[in-house]
Amino acid sequence: MAQIPRWTSLSFVLLIMIGCRFGALALDPNGASAPEMSSSTGPLQDLAMPPTTGRAAVVWNNRLEIRRPESGLRLRLGLRFQNDWSYPVSSDKSLEESKGPFRNTVDFRRFWLEADGDLSSRTHFAAHVDLSGGRTAIRNLYAGLSDIPVLGTVRVGHQQEPFGLDELNANTSIVFAERALSAFYPGYHAGIRTIRTLAGERATLSYGIFRDTDETGRIISDDGYGLTARATTLLLTNVPSSGWFHIGAAVSLREPPEGVLDLRARPENRWVPPFLSATNLPADHIILVGLESAATIGSLSAQAEWVLSTASTDGDEQAHQGGYIQAAYALTGETRPYLARSGTVGGIQPTTTFDSGGIGAWEVAIRLSNLEFDGAPPLGGAIRNIGAAVNWYVNALVRASINWIRARVEDLGEADLLLIRFQLAF
Numbered sequence: 001m002a003q004i005p006r007w008t009s010l011s012f013v014l015l016i017m018i019g020c021r022f023g024a025l026a027l028d029p030n031g032a033s034a035p036e037m038s039s040s041t042g043p044l045q046d047l048a049m050p051p052t053t054g055r056a057a058v059v060w061n062n063r064l065e066i067r068r069p070e071s072g073l074r075l076r077l078g079l080r081f082q083n084d085w086s087y088p089v090s091s092d093k094s095l096e097e098s099k100g101p102f103r104n105t106v107d108f109r110r111f112w113l114e115a116d117g118d119l120s121s122r123t124h125f126a127a128h129v130d131l132s133g134g135r136t137a138i139r140n141l142y143a144g145l146s147d148i149p150v151l152g153t154v155r156v157g158h159q160q161e162p163f164g165l166d167e168l169n170a171n172t173s174i175v176f177a178e179r180a181l182s183a184f185y186p187g188y189h190a191g192i193r194t195i196r197t198l199a200g201e202r203a204t205l206s207y208g209i210f211r212d213t214d215e216t217g218r219i220i221s222d223d224g225y226g227l228t229a230r231a232t233t234l235l236l237t238n239v240p241s242s243g244w245f246h247i248g249a250a251v252s253l254r255e256p257p258e259g260v261l262d263l264r265a266r267p268e269n270r271w272v273p274p275f276l277s278a279t280n281l282p283a284d285h286i287i288l289v290g291l292e293s294a295a296t297i298g299s300l301s302a303q304a305e306w307v308l309s310t311a312s313t314d315g316d317e318q319a320h321q322g323g324y325i326q327a328a329y330a331l332t333g334e335t336r337p338y339l340a341r342s343g344t345v346g347g348i349q350p351t352t353t354f355d356s357g358g359i360g361a362w363e364v365a366i367r368l369s370n371l372e373f374d375g376a377p378p379l380g381g382a383i384r385n386i387g388a389a390v391n392w393y394v395n396a397l398v399r400a401s402i403n404w405i406r407a408r409v410e411d412l413g414e415a416d417l418l419l420i421r422f423q424l425a426f
Helices: 006-025 093-099
Strands: 057-060 064-068 073-091 105-118 123-130 137-148 152-160 188-198 203-211 225-239 243-255 260-265 276-282 285-297 300-313 316-330 361-373 381-393 398-409 413-425
Touching: 073 093, 093 413, 137 188, 225 285, 260 361, 276 316, 276 361, 276 381
Parallel strands: none
Antiparallel strands: 057 064, 064 073, 073 105, 073 413, 105 123, 123 137, 137 152, 152 188, 188 203, 203 225, 225 243, 243 285, 260 276, 285 300, 300 316, 316 361, 361 381, 381 398, 398 413
């Protein structure tokens, strides 16, 4: 197993020391400590030290926060892990011989250490590192300035490209354990990105220039650029039962590293081999186009996306595409909120928690997805998935999910997969 670099451990030790230092500053000058959390408070209640002029306050708001309001300082420290148990229930022999073997797996999908917040009223940052799999992978590592005329917010560093609704939704709050169109999403890269809201926060516009980088933030080659933009609008907000209706579109113009396109599609389960693999495809230029929509009516939510990837080289052109439609229903009455500043969908917040004697929040969902890679097998083909999910939100921090996926690969056969996930995130 790879060793975790020393700088990563030292960085988060430093963050803890900073937190302790601010905690000490929040104490009363005479040595009286702030109130402690009692067992009757419950883990989901805010615990705040009364702010004192010139001093910091430590706050528990489902995440550890250190605040100094008069200076605009707000530092948040967090952690998330997702423990997966994957079981291949059944599969056709032809599919397993071609793509297998399919094995039982227990592993961590994500183990993030997080620090982010505001350094002043107009300056913010994020540092999120994934340590799962014995490696150190940078996710968000950027600094940003807000309230810039015309541009809005500008971020510089390693960050998500603005493409794809489900990609930009937090991985802790998406309905299913895995995203349906991960094969097409650009993901995280180094770049400069702007984000702004329009029409009284009913619309968003985000765009940027990016370099293709690996998980450490280093460029892969001298080429490898992307120009990516996304626009969204909230068409309806007065739908009955706190409902809303969102649409959006995104485009990305790309020059792939080394002039090669690699596409791999798993059947919405990280722990089985790719069922479609189109690798080392010559591509001088790639155009990604994405359309998205989402809506809620009370406890019912729905979401759909379609992505087209066009790769061209020497006058030849290949078109790859994929799409999905999904619906979810909260049996306990909760509603998924709309996050206007980012044009994304928020997660379920339980009305009653298991800690307080309730049953938490329960959600059921179904999804249909289809991906098609241009060309004849083994460099092309199609995969169609039917997925079902049951999610239990124990409280705002803990979630358990069961996903069942039936995947059918064109001309190869079917497989039934079971994926169970246990998640803690704060």
